[in-house]
Amino acid sequence: MKNKKLILIQGLGVIGSINAFCIAHKNYNDQVIGFEANDKIGDEIINKIKKGKFPFKSKDKKLRLVVNSVKKNKNLIATNNYEIIKQNKSPDIVICCLALKYFSTKKKQMVENSKFIKNFSQIIQNINHKTLIIVQTSLPPGFSKKYLIPMASKTLKKNTKGKFDVPLYSYSYERVTPGHRIVDSFLKMQRVFACNNIKSKKLFKSFFSKILNFNNSLLELDDITECETCKILENSYRATNIAFLNEWMDYSKKLKLNLNKILEFIRLRPTHSNIRYPGLGVGGFCLTKDPMFGKYSMNEIFKFKYDKFNFSTNSIIINRNMINHTIEIINDELINLKKKRILLVGITYLDGSDDIRKSPSLELGRILKTKFGSDVVYYDNFYSKKLQNLNKINFEKDYFDAVIFCVKGSFQNNVLKSKVIKKTKLILDTNQIFDKKITNYLKKLNKKFIILGDYKY
Ligand SMILES: NC(=O)c1ccc[n+]([C@@H]2O[C@H](COP(=O)([O-])OP(=O)(O)OC[C@H]3O[C@@H](n4cnc5c(N)ncnc54)[C@H](O)[C@@H]3O)[C@@H](O)[C@H]2O)c1
Numbered sequence: 001m002k003n004k005k006l007i008l009i010q011g012l013g014v015i016g017s018i019n020a021f022c023i024a025h026k027n028y029n030d031q032v033i034g035f036e037a038n039d040k041i042g043d044e045i046i047n048k049i050k051k052g053k054f055p056f057k058s059k060d061k062k063l064r065l066v067v068n069s070v071k072k073n074k075n076l077i078a079t080n081n082y083e084i085i086k087q088n089k090s091p092d093i094v095i096c097c098l099a100l101k102y103f104s105t106k107k108k109q110m111v112e113n114s115k116f117i118k119n120f121s122q123i124i125q126n127i128n129h130k131t132l133i134i135v136q137t138s139l140p141p142g143f144s145k146k147y148l149i150p151m152a153s154k155t156l157k158k159n160t161k162g163k164f165d166v167p168l169y170s171y172s173y174e175r176v177t178p179g180h181r182i183v184d185s186f187l188k189m190q191r192v193f194a195c196n197n198i199k200s201k202k203l204f205k206s207f208f209s210k211i212l213n214f215n216n217s218l219l220e221l222d223d224i225t226e227c228e229t230c231k232i233l234e235n236s237y238r239a240t241n242i243a244f245l246n247e248w249m250d251y252s253k254k255l256k257l258n259l260n261k262i263l264e265f266i267r268l269r270p271t272h273s274n275i276r277y278p279g280l281g282v283g284g285f286c287l288t289k290d291p292m293f294g295k296y297s298m299n300e301i302f303k304f305k306y307d308k309f310n311f312s313t314n315s316i317i318i319n320r321n322m323i324n325h326t327i328e329i330i331n332d333e334l335i336n337l338k339k340k341r342i343l344l345v346g347i348t349y350l351d352g353s354d355d356i357r358k359s360p361s362l363e364l365g366r367i368l369k370t371k372f373g374s375d376v377v378y379y380d381n382f383y384s385k386k387l388q389n390l391n392k393i394n395f396e397k398d399y400f401d402a403v404i405f406c407v408k409g410s411f412q413n414n415v416l417k418s419k420v421i422k423k424t425k426l427i428l429d430t431n432q433i434f435d436k437k438i439t440n441y442l443k444k445l446n447k448k449f450i451i452l453g454d455y456k457y
Pocket residue numbers: 010011012013014015016035036037038041042045097098099100119136137138139174175176177178284285286
């Protein structure tokens with residue numbers, strides 16, 4: 001086809017993959033090529049896409065429709081062979097969905113930054129003056145202007161023999177929420193963006209307004225650093241909002257208050273409707289690192305040494321330690337945790353996703369095992385990869401001193417009728433998992449059924 005666009009996507013983690021599938025689905029006349037790393041993880045992802053599958057498990061029913069339509073169109077290829085870039089025409093669109101990790105030491109972060117920039121240089125190697133680059137990775141604000149735009153400018157100059165040196169660059173972070181609504185979180189969520197000039201803005205708008213075809217879907221910021229900041233602030237706000245509840249959980253536990261009911265009433269006030277819930281803290285890849293990027297940007301990119309970014313950076317520490325609150329409750333109830341058999345139900349960081357990065361329940365299990373000498377078994381019937389001590393359980397024969405429910409959707413309701421649940425000393429709901437009916441059932445079944453946040457037991 002004459003106007004067939006060539007779209008390259010780099011990094012097919014959950015974010016790159018949802019980009020690749022949704023863009024190939026919406027732009028069925030275009031060719032999408034997704035690039036992965038040349039390693040075991042990359043190979044697994046590529047093989048799944050080659051088989052016409054989405055490489056990550058998700059409970060989103062809409063995902064099947066999107067994946068099937070792409071399979072039918074045959075317009076998505078996944079590869080780790082960067083050589084094919086040279087064999088093709090210059091790409092129309094290049095999308096970077098790599099991950100930039102955060103390290104607390106300056107040296108390690110510099111190594112990570114260099115690795116990222118080197119990888120980025122591979123995907124832009126064949127750009128010309130009409131190629132639009134869209135970077136979606138969460139970055140310390142200032143990163144694009146300091147590293148990525150100069151790199152793209154150098155490449156463009158080389159590719160056009162000095163004729164052009166201003167690449168068409170845009171930064172537009174994604175707002176994907178893996179799990180039950182991953183497709184809608186991509187296709188129906190407004191997208192914030194910023195571009196380096198009028199031409200890139202025009203191209204960006206034309207490309208994304210067809211993918212997100214609803215009113216006011218594109219929110220423009222004037223400056224690329226502003227847009228990078230928007231992402232980091234958005235995630236820092238969320239992480240801080242969660243961390244804020246930690247001290248109120250400790251307070252309410254000491255005073256034996258029902259914090260859940262208090263919060264329910266606070267949420268009714270429109271200005272306070274998004275106050276968070278008591279829980280195990282924060283998991284996943286983003287909220288556990290992005291709040292550090294504000295400080296990193298301030299100190300290392302813009303060289304303002306004095307700013308500590310107290311709220312954002314402390315949110316990470318508080319969220320990591322939030323687990324201790326739950327450990328205290330288990331310890332109070334079982335008196336001594338040594339050799340106690342504990343079943344943790346749900347190991348992913350989010351319901352409906354198979355991501356276990358920084359999973360709070362796995363961390364809870366690790367602490368119970370290593371610090372307290374407990375015998376921990378995990379159960380999760382959604383997570384399908386192999387893991388030590390996972391699903392080695394017979395619900396009709398085994399005994400556990402405590403069953404800790406961590407993730408909704410990680411078990412089937414018949415588990416609740418099993419002997420394990422009937423015989424255990426303590427059942428703890430750490431994540432507002434059960435509705436009123438099941439709560440009443442469990443209360444009748446076991447006198448030690450505790451819901452995190454309700455300390456009137
Ligand atoms: N996971 C989420 O829920 C989520 C949500 C919102 C935003 N984000 C942000 O989106 C970005 C991507 O997140 P993710 O979870 O998909 O990360 P990820 O680490 O899972 O994905 C990155 C992928 O890039 C691949 N890769 C590494 N080197 C490569 C190379 N040279 N060429 C091609 N591929 C290469 C890796 O194998 C990996 O699969 C991050 O900045 C993250 O903070 C993630």
